[in-house]
Amino acid sequence: MNRRAFLKAGSLTVSSLVIGVNSAEAGTGLVNLSEQMAGKALVSLEVSPLVILENTGKIILMAHKPEIGQGTFQSMPLIVAEELEVSLDQVEIRQAMADKKFGNMGVGGSYSVRGEWANLRKAGAAAREMLTQAAAKTWNVPVDECYAKDGKIFHKPSGKSLPYGALTEIAKTIDVPKEPKLKDAKDFRLVGKPSKRPDIPAKVTGRAKFGIDAEVPGMLYASVERAPVMQATVKSFDDTATRKMPGVRHVLKAERKMYKNTFQGVAVLADSYWAALQGRRALKIDWDNGPHAAFNSTDITTRFKELAKTDGHVDTSKGNFDEAFAGAARKLEAEYELPFAAHAPMEPQNCLASVKGDTVEIWTSTQLPDDVQKETAKYLAIPPENVTVHVMFVGGGFGRRLFLDQVMEAVYLSKQVGRPVKVVWTREDDMAGGPFRPATYSLLRAGFDAANTPVAFQHKVVAPSINDTQFGSKDPAKRQDDGAMEGLKEAPYEIPNLTYNNIFADVPVPMGWWRAVYSATTCFAHESFVDEMAHAVGQDPLAFRLNLIGKNVRMKNLLRFLRDQSGWEKPLPAGWGKGVAFWQFFAGQAGHVVYVSKTDKGVKIEKIIAAVDCGTAVNPDNVRSQIEGGTVMGLTAALKSALTFDEGRARQTNFHDYQMLRLNETPPIEVHILPSSESPIGVGEPGLPPAAPALANAVFAATGKRIRKLPFDINDLG
C-alpha cells in the first residue's frame, strides 16, 4: 500500500504509529515527522515507513527490498521484530512500492542484511522504547518497571499488561529516542534460529505474483525482434504479413536503453502474447549490423592471451616481485581461461508499463525499484513522484535485474501507443541479449626459495570492464577499471613479493554484474593456482594455505572450521580425491571441500562440504539455502555451458545449448555456519566462487589432471 492509500484507508478509524529509520539519508537519526502530518485527517507519528503500529493491534512491517529468492522479505522484518519484541506471526509483512522515503531499496552485492542490520534494529528498538514509555505514562509507574514481550508491555511488579495497539495513541506523543538501547545478542529470540519464510506458502500454491504475472485492463502484449548483432540498427522493415495477422495492433521500431547504450528492435503489439510472437516471426527486417558483426570468442581468447603478456595497471604491489621471481629457486607459471556467462534467471525479462500523460505506472521484477523510478523519470523527463513502481516477486536476479533495459523498453512502447504495454522476452531474447558476465583470463606466477617457501607471487587479470561497457567514457585515457581485482585485495595469503595486475580488455558487448561478479572467475584462477603451488612443493593443500595466511585471523578460523567439518584429515577410500578452496570478497566469505571419485574417463562428485562465516546468521536455514544455491550456480558454470560469440552474436539461445545443472547431477551439499556473534555479512554470493576451484582441485587430487579452463566435462577429462 502506498502512503496515499494508507492515509485514505486509515483516516477514519485507525490511528497509526509509523516508526523506523531512513537509511538513505546521510544521517540515520530518527526524526519525528508528526509536525508534517498536522492538518491531515489521520493523526499519526511517522519517523520513517518501516514499522506501522495501528491502534487496532495490527503491526505492519514493510519489506522495503525486493524478494529475489534471497529471503529478505522475511529476514529484514525479522530483525525489526526481534527488537520490537513481537513474533513473526503477530506481524503483517507488506511489500513496499518504490518511494524515496525507503532510501536504498536495491538488492545486490549480498548487501541487504549486512547493510541494514543496524538501522533495522534501531527502528524496532525505538518503537519498543516508545511503547514502554507510553505504558509507564498510562499506569503512572517508573518506566524501568515496564518491559516489552510478545506484542505487549508488562508492568513487572503488578503483572498487568497492555497490548501495543492500546498504547499507540499515547506513544505518538513521545519523542523518538535518538539512540534506543539495542538488545543483547544472548536475548535474541528470532535472530539465529531457523524460521520459516512467509513467502513460501504463496510460492508452492502458485499464488505468488511475479512481474510476468501483472496485468491491467486494456493492456497490449509486446514481443520485440532484437538486433541479431550487438549494436545493430534497423535500416527498414516490412510488416505487411504481420499486420494481417489476427490480434496484431501495432508494429513499430523499439528502443531499449541500458545505461549508456540504446539497442534497437522492432516491436509487435497484440491482444495476446501468442499473437505478438506470431506477428514478430512474420517480420522482415533489414539490419545494419554495424562495426561488430565479426566479433567472436576465438579472437577474444587470442587477444586476451596476448594482453596477458603485458603488465597493464599494477593494482597491488608488495616488495619486488620481478627481482624475487628472477632469483627464485623454483618457479611455477600457469594461465587460466574463464568464459562469458548469461544470468539466465528462470523468469525471462519482462515489464508492464502504463504511460498516461506525464505519469507512469510500472509492474516489474527488479532488483532496483528506486532506480526504476528515478531512471524512468529521467527517461521521460518527468518528476520521480509521477512514477509508480509496483515491486513484484522476482523470478531470479543474479545481477541481471540490476539493469533496467526491460523497463525502459516497455515505457518507450507504452508512450508510443498510449496504452499499457506488457513486454515479455522469450528465453532466446533473455539468453542472447546480455549483459553478460565478463570472461577473464589470468596469468599467475609463483617463485619459491630453496626451502620451498613462496617468496614471489603474481596474478595478472585480463578482463573487460563492466563499468566501461555500461557507463564508460570514450576517452581511452579514462578507460581503466580495478573492479576486476575485487577479492584479490582481500586474499589472505602473505607472500613478501607480490603484484596483482589489471589488464583492461575492450569488448563491444555489454557486460553485467553476475552473482559474485569478478570473483566468480578470478577466484577459480587464484585458488587453483595456490593448489598448484602446494602440490609443487609436496604439501597438503589445506595446510599449505593455513601456513600462508598471516594476519587474517577470520579467514584462518574459517579454513580450520572447514577442515574440521569436512573431515579433511581422514583417510580417503581408494580412487577418491579431495579439493579445497575459499574466498573472501566484498560480499562475505566461504569455502568448500569437494570429494570426488574416479570413474571410467572422469570423476563423480561424492559430496560437497561448504563452510561460511556470515557473522550473526539471522535465519540459519536461509543462510544454508543461499550457500547451497551459490554452490549449484558455481558448479553449473564449471561443468555446463560457456556463453560464446560468433558473427557478433551470442551463440547460445536456450536451455538446450546453454545448459543448467539438473537435480540428477547435483551432489549432496552440506553447509556449516561458523558460530559467530559478529555483525552479519553477506550470504547470497559467497557460496559461489570457491565451489569450482575446490572441485577442480579435487579432480587433480584424484586424477592428476589440472583444469585450467572452464567449463570442463566431468565425465570425460580427455
Next chain:
Amino acid sequence: MAVISLIINGKKRTINTDPQMPLLWAVRDVVGLKGTKFGCGMAQCGACTVHLNGKPIRSCITPVSSVANKKITTIEGVGSETRLHPVQQAWIEEQVPQCGYCQSGQIMSAVALLKTNPDPTDAEIDQAMSGNICRCGTYNRVRKAIHRASDLLKETALTTK
C-alpha cells in the same frame, strides 16, 4: 480462431482462441491462472508443467486444441494454502523455494511422480525430476521434500484407514 472447451481443475472453460496457441498461454492469459510459468518455450525447463489426465506435460509446446475436453490440472488445482497437498506441505517443511519461479513446475512433476510411485528411490526421483530446472539451485531440498511428501502421504493413508 476456434471455440475450444477446456476442463481446468475440474471446471469447464470455453475460450475463443487460435487453436495453435500453446496451452501455457491459454491457461495464463486467457483463463487467467498465473501459477503456471513460462521458462523456455521449448520443453527444456519444466516451469510450465501441468497435468493432462494426471500425467505431467509441458504446456509451452502443447497446442491448446490438442487438449480440448481433456482434464487439465494446474498448480492452482493441486491444493490451496488452507488445503495443502502433501507435496506442498513438504515443500514448506523443507523450505524448498528461493525465488520460487520454477516451483509450480517442480511440484507438478513431484505430484505426478508420487501418484504412480508413492515411495520413490533417489534414482527414481532423478528420473522424474531431471526435466525441471531450478536456477536458484534448490535441488537437494526438492529431493528431501519428495521423500518427506512420501512420508506424509503414508501418514495420511494410515489416518484414513
